[in-house]
Amino acid sequence: MRILKLLIVLLSFPIFAQQGGMWIPSMLKGMNESEMQRLGMKISAEDIYDANNSSIKDAIIHFDGGCTSEIISPKGLLLTNHHCSYGEIQSHSTVEHDYLQDGFWAMSMDQELPNPGMVATLIVSIHDVTNTVLEGVAQLSNEADKQKKIQENITRIQSTFPKEAWQENKIKTFYEGNQYILFVTETFKDIRLVGAPPSSIGKFGSDTDNWVWPRHTGDFSIFRIYANKDNKPAEYSKDNVPYTPKHFLPVSIDGISEGDFTMVFGFPGRTQEYLPSFAVEQIVNTLNPAKIEVRDAALKVQDGFMRKDQAIKIQYASKYASVANYWKKWIGESQGLKKSNAIQLKKEYETEFLKQVTKNGKQAEYGNLLSNFEKNYKAINDYALARDYFIEVVLRNTELLSAGFRLYQLEQVYKTKGEQAFNDRKDNTVKGFESFYKDFNAQVDEKVAEKLIALYLEKSPLLSTDLKALDKNKIVSEVYSKSKLTSYNGLKSLMEGNAQKIFKNLNKDKGYILVKKLADNFYKNIAPKYDEINLEIGALQRDYMKAQLEMFPNGRFFPDANSTLRITYGQVKGYSPSDAVYYEPVTHLEGVMEKYVPGDYEFDVPTKLLDLIKNKDYGPYAKNGKMPVCFIATNHTTGGNSGSPALDANGNLIGLNFDRVWEGTMSDIHYDPEICRNIMVDIRYVLFIIDKYAGAKHLIDEMNLVHPKKGSN
Secondary structure (H helix, E strand, O other): HHHHHHHHHHHHOOOOOOOOOOOOHHHOOOOHHHHHHHHHHOOOOHHOOOHHHHHHHHHHHEEEEOOEEEEEOOOOOOEEOOOOHHHHHHHHOOOOOHHHHHHHEOOOOHOOOOOOOOOOEEEEEEEEOOHOOOOOOOOOOOHHHHHHHHHHHHHHHHHHHOOOOOOOEEEEEHHHHHHEEEEEEEOOOEEEEEEEOOHHHHHOHHHHHHOOOOOOOOOOOOEEEEEEOOOOOOOOOOOOOOOOOOOOOOOEOOOOOOOOOOEEEEEOOOOOOOOOHHHHHHHHHHHHHHHHHHHHHHHHHHHHHHHHOOOHHHHHHHHHHHHHHHHHHHEEEHHHHHHHHHHHHHHHHHHHHHHHHHOOOOOHHHHHHHHHHHHHHHHHHHHHHHHHHHHHHHHOOHHHHHHHHHHHHHHHHHHHHHHHHHHHHHHHHHHHHHHHHOOHHHHHHHHHEEEEHHHHHOOOOOOOOOHHHHOOHHHHHHHHHHHHHHHHHHHHHHHOOHHHHHHHOOOOOOHHHHHHHHHHHHHHHHHHHHHHHHHHHHHHHHHHHHHHHHHHHOOOOOOOOOOOEEEEEEOOOEEEEEEEEEEEEEEHHHHHHHHHHOOOOOOOOOOOHHHHOOOOOOOOHOOOOOOEEEEEEEOOOHHHHHHHHOOOOOOOOEEEEEEOOHHHHHHOOOOOOOOOEEEEEEHHHHHHHHHHHHOOOOHHHHOOEEHHHHHEE
16 A cells, blocks of 8 residues: 555646645646646646746745745835845844844835845746757766766857846756756846844744744745846946836735645755655665754754853854754654655555566666665765765864865865966955854854764764874864964964965964865765765666656656746645644644743744734734734745745735645655645735834835735735
8 A cells, every 4th residue: 555655646646636746837837737727726827937928937036046035016025034034134133233133124215234145036938958958968878978968068058048148047957867947047136135023023933843833933034126227137236226027926815724725936945756765764864863963962052152142142043043954854854754654665666666667678778777776875875974974064063164174175276276276266265254253153163063073083984094093082172272263363364475375374273284184084085986976876866767757657757856946736734743633724823822931032922012912903914803823735845945935826925935844844855745734924924013013014015915815906
């Protein structure tokens, strides 16, 4: 029966059922459109994506390269998650004006705050260029040569495909290299902060509630896109004007009910739905546990300091949230994969796959795929584990080491490309460190380093002799007491003079010496073999994907997420995470009060919101006297979908995607329709906070509020 469950997911799509999928919006016509309409959608595929006319896709924005946002007014008003803009809110905050704690609202356009470096990217059009990308590839036998030829073709196509001067061409890989699609894009560079609730609303529940349902978080923030006088992308200028979009989303205030059709439009980051069982086994048993342990140690140290010192709390708020996000996600993912028996399901599917290979006489072409997967995943195990330890300890969670690694990369530029190439990069690198050290605390980082370097030296495989010889009890105190990398002034002093002087000084610095030992070991003993085996695995994965498409021609194979524009659809629906437990699909402000702990780091509630709740002063946004906060549905989402609009059957905005339920975080690898749910803040709660809490009614007046369930606008 278990194999039947997986095959149903892959080979069929029962009417009124949702089995997952992240679909390319330009390719919805046909099967997807029919299914969406049977589920309740009342618009057409052309309403969602039209290359020549205004459509919903013109309101969907790739927000600063990592999240999604949507245009909700004719003046370029942009809605996304609070956690997507956490770093920007933090950068505008000081102890005197703490916008993380108090919130921020621009009461006029001249109060909107610029964000240097922030970008917002629109998709202009989508084009399948597979045949052109793969020209001249089939006759090559070596995998490295194939990839080189593909990259040459991609470079040529991107540079020659027709576009306007201010636009860009970007080609992305789909179906593990079996399809290539070109996106024509426009990137806006003047994005200004308009409004954000205090963290006690936008981050209510903080890390305790992260990935958890029921949820009561008003996870939203508001920006505005500015353009030049011709409505084209431009760098920040006081002369820029609000962008006039081709389309902006109407906002429904009629609310949702269980069973309502929903679709989420956005830029999901990465999924791995078609991994073989050997890969999933390695993730569950080896890689996730190691990464979880490293981040758990770092978070405990940071949290201890943040609870005692407000200045450190501001410094580390964004960094802590970023580290904690995937730490908790990996925990839920591993538990979900075990609970759903994903490894065994994949093994049974693989047995069925081999039967189909034999039935179709394709043994010579595909018969050895799974055995080759098994061999390569065994071979890569220690290299993958060592690589993850290096990334988690050196590059991500020990700040002094990550700073030192950037300087190590500069030294490699000097050695391989010469002094001129080094000089071209040096000043920008040093300048870039200014913001890094603004949020760096050597005392905090030293305590993190004590925990993480000890873990690295004890548990990471493939250590060099000089790393094994290090005294884990002394090395950290020696580095943080003597290295100049503990301050911005110290780093600048190391970077004075010509290249020879700089690297002479760097190679005497205790912090840099440690980084160099770690990095040299990585590039000598880990990366080359990992890359070699991983290249073979990538080729196998491409062939395995091709084989599945051939062996199961009626299968439901959506391309894995790769940060490109996708649409996923489903229905508002509760779920049962365990025996005798059922979760309703909607939460209300009553739940905020049930969780409320005065003065608590995670569950405090602002006084003004308490007053609004006490007086039930909800304006036109409540339903039957209750103020909805969040809801869940069966949309298949992942990282990158944060900030994505949740749309109703008519394409109106009804919510803002921001999370998934913990029991279903394994959906990046294995989607289970029984327990996988995405979490959205109800747009009525967003409007309530803007209007009644912030008093920013002028923003509401910009929007087009509609009543689709009442049959009138």
